[in-house]
Amino acid sequence: MRLKNSVVLVTGASSGIGEATALAFARKGAQLALCARRLPRLQEVAERCREAGSPRVTTKRVDIRDRTQARGFVAAALRDFDRVDVLVNNAGLGASGRLLDLPEEKARELVETNILGVVWTTQAALPALIAARAGVIINVSSIAGVRAAPYSALYSATKYAVTGLSHALRGELSGTGVKVCAVYPAVTATEFFSVSGGRPLGPVYPARWVANLIVRTARFPRRDAMVLPFRLAHLAEPILGGLIDQAIGEARRRSEPDVTR
Numbered sequence: 001m002r003l004k005n006s007v008v009l010v011t012g013a014s015s016g017i018g019e020a021t022a023l024a025f026a027r028k029g030a031q032l033a034l035c036a037r038r039l040p041r042l043q044e045v046a047e048r049c050r051e052a053g054s055p056r057v058t059t060k061r062v063d064i065r066d067r068t069q070a071r072g073f074v075a076a077a078l079r080d081f082d083r084v085d086v087l088v089n090n091a092g093l094g095a096s097g098r099l100l101d102l103p104e105e106k107a108r109e110l111v112e113t114n115i116l117g118v119v120w121t122t123q124a125a126l127p128a129l130i131a132a133r134a135g136v137i138i139n140v141s142s143i144a145g146v147r148a149a150p151y152s153a154l155y156s157a158t159k160y161a162v163t164g165l166s167h168a169l170r171g172e173l174s175g176t177g178v179k180v181c182a183v184y185p186a187v188t189a190t191e192f193f194s195v196s197g198g199r200p201l202g203p204v205y206p207a208r209w210v211a212n213l214i215v216r217t218a219r220f221p222r223r224d225a226m227v228l229p230f231r232l233a234h235l236a237e238p239i240l241g242g243l244i245d246q247a248i249g250e251a252r253r254r255s256e257p258d259v260t261r
């Protein structure tokens with residue numbers, strides 16, 4: 001897909017991977033519709049996107065958990081731009097600690113943001129995408145969506161859900177011209193850990209790298225976009241999965257005794 005003047009929607013664009021993704025698309029000359037809850041932060045990002053080369057950027061305060069607000073974001077973008085070329089479902093958060101201790105409110109927030117938020121925006125965008133017989137939906141899953149992380153059990157489950165939703169929807173849409181892709185960031189330097197608790201385990205990548213991967217995926221859609229070392233590690237799962245569960249559990253118990261108790 002040609003990105004210049006394309007219409008790209010990004011959820012959770014007020015910080016981290018979403019912010020970097022908006023900027024990366026802006027540098028390619030894409031038009032942008034951005035949403036998140038922190039409107040002042042979002043407006044700062046929008047201004048930087050304009051400076052970076054985006055011909056048009058709109059912002060909307062949206063709590064993605066709310067179906068009406070999520071659908072309103074897509075409807076406003078369709079009104080403003082007349083079409084959608086790329087939908088990046090990025091908004092999300094995590095929770096660290098023992099599943100046993102996870103409060104009900106946090107559990108609901110994770111499911112409603114990481115899974116249902118993706119469902120609401122995708123349902124809202126699909127009629128226009130299918131009618132156009134074109135477009136790309138990019139869902140931000142996580143390495144935890146293919147290699148579950150002990151002490152982030154529900155977060156892992158929500159990201160497996162994003163992976164499953166992406167693959168199933170890809171099959172539903174085959175032949176329509178609409179592509180569905182899942183992107184799997186590894187540990188990335190964003191506000192994620194200050195919002196969600198826990199500490200990064202292993203190498204930490206800049207958000208810009210994930211953003212560039214998302215832009216490449218929009219240009220050349222593929223089912224799964226993952227950095228190479230993790231693609232290789234993923235191949236070992238059927239044989240070594242059980243051992244890896246224990247090894248990560250032990251590593252987190254050692255490095256984060258406060259989180260894992």
Ligand SMILES: NC(=O)c1ccc[n+]([C@@H]2O[C@H](COP(=O)([O-])OP(=O)(O)OC[C@H]3O[C@@H](n4cnc5c(N)ncnc54)[C@H](OP(=O)(O)O)[C@@H]3O)[C@@H](O)[C@H]2O)c1
Pocket residue numbers: 011012013014015016017018035036037038039041062063064065090091092093094113140141142143144184185186187188189190191192193195
């Ligand atoms: N950082 C990592 O190591 C990592 C690794 C793998 C996958 N990921 C995934 O990458 C995505 C982005 O996370 P990040 O690392 O960039 O973290 P981040 O800096 O905390 O950004 C999260 C974004 O999601 C938005 N958001 C959260 N809840 C929302 C809600 N209810 N409604 C609307 N927007 C909401 C936040 O905006 P507001 O607070 O302004 O609403 C913010 O813009 C998430 O899906 C995360 O699971 C991150």
